[in-house]
Amino acid sequence: MLNSYWLDANMSTDDVWKKICLAFPILADNECSRECPEDNVLEEIKELKLNKCIEDIVICRIEQIMRQKITPDFWSRFSERKTEIGGFERFKDAVDFLYNSFSNFLPMLENLEKFRTISRINRVIYGEETLLGTFKVIVTSTLLSQLPLTHQIITEDFYKVSFKVFCNADKSDVDQDESSEDVVQCGGCSHEIEQCHCQAILLVFHETNRKLIELDLLERLAGEVITTLIHIRIENHVQESCKGSFDTSYISSLESWLSTVVMGWLTHIYNVNAVSTQSSIKKFHQKISHFLYETYTRTRIEQLFNIIIEYPDSQPAVEDLRICLQKTDLRLYLTQKLQRALETRLLHPGVNTPDVLTAYVAAIRALRQLDPTGVLLETVTLPVRHYLRWRDDTVRCVVSSLTEEGPSELADELVRGEALQLDEGAPSDEDMTNWEGWNPDPVDADPSKTSKSRRTSDIISMLVNVYGSKELFVNEYRTLLADRLLSQFTYNTEKEIRYLELLKLRFGESQLHYCEVMLKDVYDSKRINAHLHSDPNFKLDRQQFPSTAMILSAQFWPPFKEETLELPDFVKEHLQIYTKAFETLKGNRTLSWKPHLGSVNIDIELKDRKFNLTVSPIHATIIWHFQTKNQWTVEELSQLMHVPATVLRRKIAFWQSQGMLREISTDSFLLVEESSTRSKCPVPPDMVCEDEETESAMASAHDQREEELQVFWSYIVGMLTNLDLMPLERIHQMLKMFASQGPTAVECSLRELRNFLDRKVREHRLLFSGGFYRLPKS
Amino acid sequence: MKVTIRSWTGVATWRWVANDDNCGICRMAFDGCCPDCKLPGDDCPLVWGQCSHCFHIHCIMKWLNSQQVQHLCPMCRQEWKFKE
Numbered sequence: 130m131l132n133s134y135w136l137d138a139n140m141s142t143d144d145v146w147k148k149i150c151l152a153f154p155i156l157a158d159n160e161c162s163r164e165c166p167e168d169n170v171l172e173e174i175k176e177l178k179l180n181k182c183i184e185d186i187v188i189c190r191i192e193q194i195m196r197q198k199i200t201p202d203f204w205s206r207f208s209e210r211k212t213e214i215g216g217f218e219r220f221k222d223a224v225d226f227l228y229n230s231f232s233n234f235l236p237m238l239e240n241l242e243k244f245r246t247i248s249r250i251n252r253v254i255y256g257e258e259t260l261l262g263t264f265k266v267i268v269t270s271t272l273l274s275q276l277p278l279t280h281q282i283i284t285e286d287f288y289k290v291s292f293k294v295f296c297n298a299d300k301s302d303v304d305q306d307e308s309s310e311d312v313v314q315c316g317g318c319s320h321e322i323e324q325c326h327c328q329a330i331l332l333v334f335h336e337t338n339r340k341l342i343e344l345d346l347l348e349r350l351a352g353e354v355i356t357t358l359i360h361i362r363i364e365n366h367v368q369e370s371c372k373g374s375f376d377t378s379y380i381s382s383l384e385s386w387l388s389t390v391v392m393g394w395l396t397h398i399y400n401v402n403a404v405s406t407q408s409s410i411k412k413f414h415q416k417i418s419h420f421l422y423e424t425y426t427r428t429r430i431e432q433l434f435n436i437i438i439e440y441p442d443s444q445p446a447v448e449d450l451r452i453c454l455q456k457t458d459l460r461l462y463l464t465q466k467l468q469r470a471l472e473t474r475l476l477h478p479g480v481n482t483p484d485v486l487t488a489y490v491a492a493i494r495a496l497r498q499l500d501p502t503g504v505l506l507e508t509v510t511l512p513v514r515h516y517l518r519w520r521d522d523t524v525r526c527v528v529s530s531l532t533e534e535g536p537s538e539l540a541d542e543l544v545r546g547e548a549l550q551l552d553e554g555a556p557s558d559e560d561m562t563n564w565e566g567w568n569p570d571p572v573d574a575d576p577s578k579t580s581k582s583r584r585t586s587d588i589i590s591m592l593v594n595v596y597g598s599k600e601l602f603v604n605e606y607r608t609l610l611a612d613r614l615l616s617q618f619t620y621n622t623e624k625e626i627r628y629l630e631l632l633k634l635r636f637g638e639s640q641l642h643y644c645e646v647m648l649k650d651v652y653d654s655k656r657i658n659a660h661l662h663s664d665p666n667f668k669l670d671r672q673q674f675p676s677t678a679m680i681l682s683a684q685f686w687p688p689f690k691e692e693t694l695e696l697p698d699f700v701k702e703h704l705q706i707y708t709k710a711f712e713t714l715k716g717n718r719t720l721s722w723k724p725h726l727g728s729v730n731i732d733i734e735l736k737d738r739k740f741n742l743t744v745s746p747i748h749a750t751i752i753w754h755f756q757t758k759n760q761w762t763v764e765e766l767s768q769l770m771h772v773p774a775t776v777l778r779r780k781i782a783f784w785q786s787q788g789m790l791r792e793i794s795t796d797s798f799l800l801v802e803e804s805s806t807r808s809k810c811p812v813p814p815d816m817v818c819e820d821e822e823t824e825s826a827m828a829s830a831h832d833q834r835e836e837e838l839q840v841f842w843s844y845i846v847g848m849l850t851n852l853d854l855m856p857l858e859r860i861h862q863m864l865k866m867f868a869s870q871g872p873t874a875v876e877c878s879l880r881e882l883r884n885f886l887d888r889k890v891r892e893h894r895l896l897f898s899g900g901f902y903r904l905p906k907s
Numbered sequence: 908m909k910v911t912i913r914s915w916t917g918v919a920t921w922r923w924v925a926n927d928d929n930c931g932i933c934r935m936a937f938d939g940c941c942p943d944c945k946l947p948g949d950d951c952p953l954v955w956g957q958c959s960h961c962f963h964i965h966c967i968m969k970w971l972n973s974q975q976v977q978h979l980c981p982m983c984r985q986e987w988k989f990k991e
């Protein structure tokens with residue numbers, strides 16, 4: 130190659146080569162000689178007119194040395210180590226070696242640069258204009274091209290050890306009193322305190338980083354490791370700080386931790402010449418600050434179910450999360466996580482309905498603080514609402530906790546009062562006066578709902594909306610009220626009247642009219658009883674026991690379960706006298722007794738015992754019959770009392786538990802006239818029969834509704850027989866026209882109808898395809 | 908054994924002793940009340956005519972007031988006279 134540039138015929142090839150080697154000893158030598166050639170040597174070579182070519186040869190040689198000697202040597206120091214400190218030493222050693230080798234090249238590079246100047250070479254090699262720049266590229270690329278698989282272990286060791294020392298130094302500033310006499314080991318370097326190496330480690334750390342920065346290698350070699358270390362450290366710190374405690378806000382303490390401890394360490398790494406690294410430190414701060422928020426947000430989201438359960442004690446945690454959600458992009462993550470948590474922890478049969486409701490109420494409150502627009506609440510709790518709708522006793526639980534004695538969130542909420550807002554209502558006008566304060570709904574909002582309905586609907590409304598129908602809710606309240614009135618048999622209705630007034634404020638006068646009549650019935654009964662008993666003309670005073678009655682207006686009470694009971698003649702006579710008295714008082718009106726309902730106070734006298742008990746009519750009747758005959762079979766009693774054997778057996782169990790009856794053979798019971806010593810159970814006098822069943826006398830709302838819907842079924846079958854195919858909306862319209870007239874009008878929402886029809890489809894009594902319902906071909 | 912009943916509180920529903928369930932005028936149950944009333948029984952009583960038909964008192968009064976010429980029972984078209 131040299132031949133083509135050959136100009137001076139007097140010089141042999143060897144001579145030329147020697148001359149070049151004299152200027153750049155590196156070409157001949159394996160070592161970088163530090164000697165600088167004389168200026169005239171460079172001038173002489175310049176005359177050879179081989180300028181670029183020579184530069185190429187030298188650079189090529191540098192690359193060769195880097196590739197074959199320095200880089201393998203450098204990486205060989207990253208081999209296995211026993212301890213972290215060992216790794217730390219190796220890393221330092223390697224960097225020192227590299228730095229020294231690098232420095233050795235510098236005089237030669239200077240020389241080459243000089244040569245460049247005198248021979249007026251202007252060129253860019255590897256994107257760098259200066260030879261030093263080019264050289265750094267060569268160093269970096271050669272190093273990276275031979276990167277061993279395990280290099281990170283040593284790098285990690287180096288930064289881990291120093292970070293530990295650094296954190297320890299910071300910590301001992303904070304809680305000095307804690308690091309008292311029993312600490313023998315230094316928390317930073319793990320040496321005994323007396324021989325603490327921390328100071329030395331920090332010095333080495335500082336020096337090594339300075340060298341890496343000078344070599345432009347810090348980012349390339351350690352950037353990833355540093356970031357990972359910081360992330361791990363942040364994760365651990367967040368976990369430690371806020372595990373299990375929701376009653377404190379952590380944002381500011383986390384932030385200050387980040388800017389003192391973590392940023393302090395980073396500054397320590399970079400702060401070699403502050404000006405040039407300031408911007409990269411700032412960038413780093415932003416990045417890890419974002420990471421901190423994300424980590425904290427994720428942690429809180431993981432805990433969100435528990436946070437909700439502990440609400441309002443967990444208010445600070447919710448507030449933190451609210452702020453964090455604005456700074457991160459984790460809304461969707463929150464929705465998914467919380468929904469899953471709700472599903473696994475709440476929505477399964479093992480959790481009873483009141484607990485689901487309590488959690489739901491807490492969720493409403495917490496999520497409303499988290500997102501005042503209500504969108505989050507709406508989306509996240511959708512499965513809860515679906516689930517509650519499916520549970521049989523939901524309405525009953527809501528109603529009973531609404532009107533329950535003692536502290537109950539819902540009862541408080543009811544007292545707070547406010548007209549009920551149901552979603553069905555027409556979209557209300559947005560408030561125009563405060564238009565400047567308007568904010569758009571979040572992107573995940575359901576566009577079919579007005580933002581106002583989301584923002585303002587209160588907890589009770591949300592619960593009622595679970596069912597979407599006030600009627601069903603009010604019906605269930607009516608059943609509950611009926612049960613309460615008929616189980617207590619006190620004529621004291623003051624409290625119920627107060628609740629009714631509160632409910633009227635919410636549900637409206639007309640919805641609760643029936644309940645008003647029921648309460649009036651109880652009040653009137655009290656007056657009628659008093660009246661009948663005070664006037665001797667009614668002959669009630671001559672009775673052997675006082676009979677009183679709860680007189681109900683049947684049209685206004687929920688339907689009763691159909692049950693029969695044949696009372697003892699003795700009792701029937703008494704009730705007939707009462708009926709006569711009522712007829713006399715009211716004229717043209719009479720009574721129909723519900724013999725199985727009521728409350729009876731009886732004295733029982735046995736050979737060795739005496740009780741006074743308050744029991745139900747059926748219990749009283751059973752024991753009454755044992756006066757005439759001390760042994761009965763269930764079958765005999767069933768015929769006499771007109772009560773099914775299964776029911777009887779359950780009721781007899783009560784008397785067995787009292788030690789009064791004994792089963793001598795299957796379904797045959799004997800009166801225990803004298804209690805043997807072993808079964809001498811002391812029954813407290815004046816006890817009230819706490820029946821095994823506090824079961825409802827009313828048909829459940831669910832049963833009632835089913836029955837009502839059955840009315841529709843015959844209409845629907847009729848329509849489909851005539852019209853063959855019908856879509857849901859059409860069926861609904863037709864039903865509205867035909868089925869909901871007359872005194873027993875039944876309302877049925879579109880949704881309810883769909884559910885009903887879908888159930889019929891499941892039962893194979895209807896077919897559904899392409900949006901149309903039809904009857905199966907019979 | 909001796910069982911002594913000290914007191915008996917029963918449950919009963921009241922009803923009008925009438926030969927029909929619903930009022931022939933408003934079609935509502937006699938044991939309920941007429942469309943203008945809220946409370947049944949004493950507040951919305953029944954009356955009987957000499958023809959033996961009976962109605963909510965408020966219903967028959969409204970009916971009679973709307974009749975210009977003659978007061979007839981809306982069921983049997985006989986002259987309406989209150990039963991003594």
Ligand SMILES: [Zn+2]
Nearest residue numbers: 930933963966
């Ligand atoms: Zn009427």
Ligand SMILES: [Zn+2]
Nearest residue numbers: 941944951965
């Ligand atoms: Zn009336």
Ligand SMILES: [Zn+2]
Nearest residue numbers: 958960980983
């Ligand atoms: Zn008549």
